[in-house]
Amino acid sequence: MTNTTSSVPLLELKHVSTIVNAHTPSATKILNDLNLTIYPGDFITVLGANGAGKSTLFNVIGGNLAADEGDVLLHGDSVKQETEEQRTRFLARVFQDPKLGTAPRMSVAENLLLASHRGQRRGLHLRGLRSHMAEFKTMAASMQNNLENRLNTATGNLSGGQRQALSFLMAVESKPELLLLDEHTAALDPKTSQQLMTTTNDRIAQDHLTCLMITHRLEDALTYGNRLIVLSDGKVTYDVRGEEKKQLTKEKLFGFFDEL
Amino acid sequence: MSLITSAIGQGLLWAILGLGLFLTFRILDFPDMTVEGTFPLGAATAVALITKGMNPLLATGCAFLAGMLAGLITGLLYTKGKIPILLAGILMMTAAYSINLRIMGRANLSLLGKATLFKNNFLDSLPQYFDGVFVGMIVIIIITVLLVFFLNTDLGQAFIATGDNPTMARSIGIKTDRMTIMGLMISNGMIAMGGALVAQNNGYADVNMGIGIIVIALASIIIGEVAFGELSLSQRLVAVTLGSILYRFVLLIVLQLNFSANDLNLLSAIILALCLLLPRFRKFLHFDRLIERSVRNDQHN
Ligand SMILES: Nc1ncnc2c1ncn2[C@@H]1O[C@H](COP(=O)(O)OP(=O)(O)O)[C@@H](O)[C@H]1O
Ligand SMILES: [Mg+2]
Numbered sequence: 047m048t049n050t051t052s053s054v055p056l057l058e059l060k061h062v063s064t065i066v067n068a069h070t071p072s073a074t075k076i077l078n079d080l081n082l083t084i085y086p087g088d089f090i091t092v093l094g095a096n097g098a099g100k101s102t103l104f105n106v107i108g109g110n111l112a113a114d115e116g117d118v119l120l121h122g123d124s125v126k127q128e129t130e131e132q133r134t135r136f137l138a139r140v141f142q143d144p145k146l147g148t149a150p151r152m153s154v155a156e157n158l159l160l161a162s163h164r165g166q167r168r169g170l171h172l173r174g175l176r177s178h179m180a181e182f183k184t185m186a187a188s189m190q191n192n193l194e195n196r197l198n199t200a201t202g203n204l205s206g207g208q209r210q211a212l213s214f215l216m217a218v219e220s221k222p223e224l225l226l227l228d229e230h231t232a233a234l235d236p237k238t239s240q241q242l243m244t245t246t247n248d249r250i251a252q253d254h255l256t257c258l259m260i261t262h263r264l265e266d267a268l269t270y271g272n273r274l275i276v277l278s279d280g281k282v283t284y285d286v287r288g289e290e291k292k293q294l295t296k297e298k299l300f301g302f303f304d305e306l
Numbered sequence: 307m308s309l310i311t312s313a314i315g316q317g318l319l320w321a322i323l324g325l326g327l328f329l330t331f332r333i334l335d336f337p338d339m340t341v342e343g344t345f346p347l348g349a350a351t352a353v354a355l356i357t358k359g360m361n362p363l364l365a366t367g368c369a370f371l372a373g374m375l376a377g378l379i380t381g382l383l384y385t386k387g388k389i390p391i392l393l394a395g396i397l398m399m400t401a402a403y404s405i406n407l408r409i410m411g412r413a414n415l416s417l418l419g420k421a422t423l424f425k426n427n428f429l430d431s432l433p434q435y436f437d438g439v440f441v442g443m444i445v446i447i448i449i450t451v452l453l454v455f456f457l458n459t460d461l462g463q464a465f466i467a468t469g470d471n472p473t474m475a476r477s478i479g480i481k482t483d484r485m486t487i488m489g490l491m492i493s494n495g496m497i498a499m500g501g502a503l504v505a506q507n508n509g510y511a512d513v514n515m516g517i518g519i520i521v522i523a524l525a526s527i528i529i530g531e532v533a534f535g536e537l538s539l540s541q542r543l544v545a546v547t548l549g550s551i552l553y554r555f556v557l558l559i560v561l562q563l564n565f566s567a568n569d570l571n572l573l574s575a576i577i578l579a580l581c582l583l584l585p586r587f588r589k590f591l592h593f594d595r596l597i598e599r600s601v602r603n604d605q606h607n
Contacts, residue, residue, distance in 0.1 A: 108477075134479030147477075149470035151601040152463075160467050165479040168460040175603075200602055216478070 055122075056256055057084040057224060062106060062116035063280075076102045078280035079116070084224070084258070089250055091267035092260045093299075094277035100260045103277065104226045107258075109133040135165030138222035140213050140230040147213030150202030154193065154212055157201055158182045161216035185215055189245055191238075207238035214242065218249055225250070227259040231266075243270070264296050308434050313558050315438025317526075317551030318446050319503050323519060324526030324546040325449055326496030332527060332542075333601060334469040334489045339395030339520065340380045341497045343402025344373045346516040348498025349505035350406040353415050356506075362423045366502045373498025374491040376402060381487030399516075406513050413513045422506035438507055445503065446547050449496065454540045458603055465489060466539075466601050497523075518571040521578050526550035528581040539603045553577065 059082045067073045076099045084090065094100045105111035107118065109130040118126050120136060141147055148157050159175055159182075179197065186194035189211040193204075201209060210230060217225060227246070231239040247270050250257050261267050267274055274291050276284035276299075286294060323345065330338040348369035355365035376398055383394035407413065429437040456462045467475045468485035475482050505511040530542070530549025537545055560573050 130476050131479050131481050134477065139477055141473075146471070146473050149467045149474055151470050152466065153602045156463065156602065160463055160480075161478050163460060163464075163478070168464040168480070170456070170459045170461050172455075173458055173460050173463050198602075 053085065055083045056086045056088075056120070057107065058082070058117075058119040058122075059103075059106070059113075060117045060119065062113045062118065064102060064106060064111055065114045068114070076280050077106065077113075080281055082275070082282055084256060086223075086256055087254060088273055089255075089257045089271035090259070090273045090275055091271045092258055092275055092277060093262075093264070093267050094260075098277045099280040100277050101228055102280075104139065104228055104258070104260070107133075107224075107226065108137060108139055132165075136223040137226065138164060138217035138220070138224075139226045140210070140217045140228065142229040142232050144206045144209040144213065144233060147216065148201040148209055151200055153198050154186065154201055154204070155179060155182050155197040157212060157216060158185065158219065162219055164220045164222070185219065186212075188249075189215065190241065207234050207242065210234060211242055211245070214246060214249075218253065218255065221253055221255070223256060225255050225257040227257065229260050229262060232262065264299055268294060268296065268299070309558060310555075311433070311435040311439060313554035314551055315435050315442055315507075317554040318442025318547065319438060319500065319507060320522060320554070321442070321446055321526060321547040321550035322449060322500035322503065323497050323523040324530075324550050325446075325453065325543060326493045326500065327520070327523040328527055328543065328546055329453075329489050329493040329496075331524065332469075333466055334486060336391045337395070337520070338380065338490060338493065339392060340376055340398045340402075340490070340494055341395075341520050341523065342516040342518075343399035343406075344376045344494040344498045344516075345501040345504075345519045346406050346511065346513055347376055347402050347409075348373050348501030349511035349515055350409040350415070350501075350513070351498070352502030353417055353505050353511035354409050354411075356417060356420050356422065357415065362421055362506060366423060366499060366506075369502035370495045370499045373501075374495040376498070377490035377492070377494030378487060380494070381490040384490075385483040385486055402516075403513065410511060410513065414510060416510045417506065418509065422509075423503065424507055441503070441507075445499075450543050450547070453543055457539060470601060518574060521571070521574045522553070525553045525574060525578045525581065528578060529553050529556075532581050532584050539601050 059080055062077050062080045063075050064077045065073055065075050080103065092100055092103075102111060106113050109125075109128055109132070113126060117124050125133060149160070152160070155175060155178070159173060159178055162178070182197055183194045186197060191208055191211055193208050193211055196204060196208065201212065204212065210233070214230065230246070231242045234242060243266060249255070257271075259271065272291065273285070273287040274294065275282050323341070327338070327341060330336060351372040352362070352365040352369040355368055356362055360368075380394050380398040383389045383397060384391045387394070389397070423441055424437045429440060432440065457466065464475065464480045465485045465488065468480060468482045472482045475485070501515070505515070526549040527546055528549070529552050530545035533549060533552060534541075534545045556577055557570070557573065565573060
């Protein structure tokens with residue numbers, strides 16, 4: 047694996063707080079003065095108890111939720127004012143729920159074609175689906191779950207595992223600068239989940255993608271990636287990388303992470 | 307025979323409404339009540355302009371633009387104003403009623419003695435009711451070809467994805483608000499144009515001519531689906547037109563049973579309700595496979 051991280055940050059979160067129910071007695075900070083610097087080539091596994099704010103962190107990076115305080119910088123420039131749609135030029139996401147990631151009544155190939163234009167203007171040009179079919183077949187075959195034989199099937203008729211594999215392909219096919227995976231294997235049975243995790247890791251290594259992956263499986267968090275962070279109460283409370291991460295064991299992690 | 311010709315002509319002209327509504331009801335996946343206001347809006351706009359001496363083709367084009375404007379307003383209320391789509395449509399439909407009265411200056415405006423798209427030497431030489439068939443056929447062919455082209459472009463695919471899964475659409479950078487507004491504009495433009503053509507064919511515009519038209523437009527969509535089953539998206543567009551013609555035949559038969567024209571809305575509602583209930587009967591009879599409402603395009607391009 048060649049996860050060579052450089053020293054110029056790709057994305058920085060600086061003193062980010064998000065407040066829900068502001069101006070009411072039940073006002074709470076989900077993210078509380080959170081700081082995180084992501085370098086190109088980082089593959090960061092994200093751990094944290096339920097409700098720690100992991101998905102909220104992704105929503106702030108993705109522009110689905112505004113940072114009420116602090117700033118989000120891409121290559122040093124603030125992207126805080128950019129909408130979710132605008133941020134797709136550098137960012138791709140895979141959600142936990144297989145239903146969220148694909149258009150159910152469109153075919154697998156049509157979904158792949160849609161995602162190949164991630165973040166671009168879409169005009170009145172014929173879509174040219176046929177000229178992409180060979181490419182899509184190869185791409186789908188890389189997922190090793192028979193997806194390549196279902197290119198003309200409506201996505202709604204796929205198995206959960208195939209659907210999630212498609213969501214993953216759609217996220218990585220245009221090689222985004224930053225990939226966010228939010229428990230993307232959690233809804234699948236153990237075998238399918240393991241297989242998607244392996245292909246995920248291969249693809250990230252092969253394309254040198256920068257990735258944040260939320261997981262609730264300690265083994266996966268330890269096995270994959272060059273860096274591991276733990277979130278609790280809306281803050282990054284633990285952050286290890288490189289050799290130090292390799293030395294980490296499940297037992298040691300429990301010390302930081304006794305909720306699980 | 308002339309009754310059948312008339313039914314085909316009416317079916318073709320009203321199919322424009324079915325196709326317009328298809329964009330919102332089937333692709334964007336919501337019911338747009340605006341159409342009950344835009345249909346008479348198109349009729350009023352075209353008839354008022356023709357009586358002022360405008361070329362009928364140009365007047366029909368203006369009706370299209372008026373419909374797009376109504377769709378734009380509904381779209382802005384819905385996407386930017388966060389008003390639920392049903393309410394946004396009802397607001398625009400209600401407003402359109404007064405606007406239509408303003409445009410015509412009265413409740414009913416005749417085209418007697420004026421030029422229309424249905425009056426020229428060639429059409430006059432055809433047997434009775436063939437003018438409707440001829441004009442309807444040309445308009446439907448043009449619209450269907452344009453829609454099939456549009457839905458097969460990158461923009462059209464983004465539009466379809468918006469209706470199919472807005473969360474996913476946004477996550478790959480599709481501006482779903484814009485797609486929704488665009489869909490409402492095209493849809494209402496088409497429906498207003500349908501109103502302009504129906505008014506010219508009938509020889510008048512009436513401020514109440516929009517009542518119940520959403521049911522008629524839906525009927526052509528649903529009848530097409532019930533009659534032809536699983537189809538690709540392009541084929542489904544054609545099925546809407548055939549469904550619209552079938553609907554006219556059903557009406558023709560029912561009207562033979564001594565119902566009056568006043569019963570039309572009741573009959574339309576009953577026909578539509580029966581078609582909507584049909585899949586349930588089929589299920590009951592163990593024909594379990596429901597009609598798959600595909601938005602997949604043909605795979606050949
Ligand atoms: N829109 C919201 N309004 C109120 N509370 C919210 C909202 N979104 C998330 N929360 C709360 O914020 C906390 C963090 O949520 P989340 O980021 O989804 O946690 P995680 O993904 O780590 O399980 C939870 O306690 C959740 O209930
Ligand atoms: Mg979560």
